[in-house]
Amino acid sequence: MTIESFLLKSEGEWKSMRSGHSLAFQQFEEVISQIKITILKLTDSKVSALLSSIPLQTGIPTTPFRMAWNAESDWEPDDPNQVSSGECILIPIKQSENNGLLIRSIGYAESEQAISKYKLLNDDTFTLSTEYGQSVAEERIWFISPNVRCRSSVLKTISGNGILQTSFSSEVRKLDLNG
Amino acid sequence: MTIESFLLKSEGEWKSMRSGHSLAFQQFEEVISQIKITILKLTDSKVSALLSSIPLQTGIPTTPFRMAWNAESDWEPDDPNQVSSGECILIPIKQSENNGLLIRSIGYAESEQAISKYKLLNDDTFTLSTEYGQSVAEERIWFISPNVRCRSSVLKTISGNGILQTSFSSEVRKLDLNG
Numbered sequence: 023m024t025i026e027s028f029l030l031k032s033e034g035e036w037k038s039m040r041s042g043h044s045l046a047f048q049q050f051e052e053v054i055s056q057i058k059i060t061i062l063k064l065t066d067s068k069v070s071a072l073l074s075s076i077p078l079q080t081g082i083p084t085t086p087f088r089m090a091w092n093a094e095s096d097w098e099p100d101d102p103n104q105v106s107s108g109e110c111i112l113i114p115i116k117q118s119e120n121n122g123l124l125i126r127s128i129g130y131a132e133s134e135q136a137i138s139k140y141k142l143l144n145d146d147t148f149t150l151s152t153e154y155g156q157s158v159a160e161e162r163i164w165f166i167s168p169n170v171r172c173r174s175s176v177l178k179t180i181s182g183n184g185i186l187q188t189s190f191s192s193e194v195r196k197l198d199l200n201g
Numbered sequence: 202m203t204i205e206s207f208l209l210k211s212e213g214e215w216k217s218m219r220s221g222h223s224l225a226f227q228q229f230e231e232v233i234s235q236i237k238i239t240i241l242k243l244t245d246s247k248v249s250a251l252l253s254s255i256p257l258q259t260g261i262p263t264t265p266f267r268m269a270w271n272a273e274s275d276w277e278p279d280d281p282n283q284v285s286s287g288e289c290i291l292i293p294i295k296q297s298e299n300n301g302l303l304i305r306s307i308g309y310a311e312s313e314q315a316i317s318k319y320k321l322l323n324d325d326t327f328t329l330s331t332e333y334g335q336s337v338a339e340e341r342i343w344f345i346s347p348n349v350r351c352r353s354s355v356l357k358t359i360s361g362n363g364i365l366q367t368s369f370s371s372e373v374r375k376l377d378l379n380g
Contacts, residue, residue: 178346
């Protein structure tokens with residue numbers, strides 16, 4: 023699996039069930055959301071704008087994509103069906119066959135740009151590590167069938183000892199039966 | 202990581218938060234449970250009884266252990282705090298440095314013996330595959346710190362195309378602060 027083939031397999035519309043675990047308080051969160059992944063051209067003006075907004079990175083930009091989502095969360099006691107949505111542009115910068123960087127734009131639900139490190143493991147799991155201030159988010163995404171992906175994430179302190187929360191999503195491709 | 206070191210790291214008492222996703226119905230399940238893992242001796246009479254109850258397997262038995270749990274599930278509408286518990290004996294049979302079989306006894310919450318295949322991936326993830334009639338359960342367990350394990354599972358049809366359900370657990374070691 024290459025980063026390009028992983029993303030081509032990921033393109034489309036997904037229905038996601040996400041469970042969050044807040045470990046210190048033993049609280050569960052449940053979110054159902056829609057995710058849409060669209061591969062963009064490297065010549066897309068939003069892609070070139072994002073690339074020129076960051077310091078020059080070693081590596082080759084490849085397979086940029088847009089991710090859009092909207093979620094219904096159970097976590098807002100005042101409004102149990104609050105819908106949150108957002109979208110952002112992501113650009114992998116390949117540094118070797120199985121690792122590189124992933125640049126993420128500010129979106130209308132993202133407060134800041136992020137530069138993550140990605141790696142493709144030899145069982146085709148895609149891993150992503152992103153630093154946010156004093157914490158690090160580690161994500162894993164893997165296919166369990168062509169139409170089902172799993173995604174787990176861990177948020178920990180930068181020292182690695184404090185695990186703040188974990189989450190797990192099951193993503194099922196929405197098949198358009200009307201062609 | 203070897204199977205022996207993975208199990209030694211796993212010994213102890215854990216508090217588990219488990220989320221189940223039923224994909225067809227988009228239903229969530231949440232379970233909090235206690236898990237206790239105890240390494241046994243190969244000479245333990247229950248271990249030898251289990252080994253002699255199964256057909257002879259190629260490989261070397263190593264690091265047998267007992268797993269006991271009790272769970273509070275949210276899935277019984279008549280009794281939201283129903284507690285279920287059980288225990289079983291498990292024996293890895295090593296066939297190479299990173300793979301082999303895992304034999305599981307009938308326990309008082311298990312209706313049948315099972316023989317699973319295990320593998321240790323090169324990022325230290327432990328994977329387990331178990332066939333039950335027309336379905337296969339695939340599990341992954343990995344440490345995200347010495348005191349936190351994650352466990353994901355997928356239940357699919359034997360043909361591999363039908364994904365029936367997924368689950369994810371965050372397991373936090375219970376530290377005995379009184380020594």
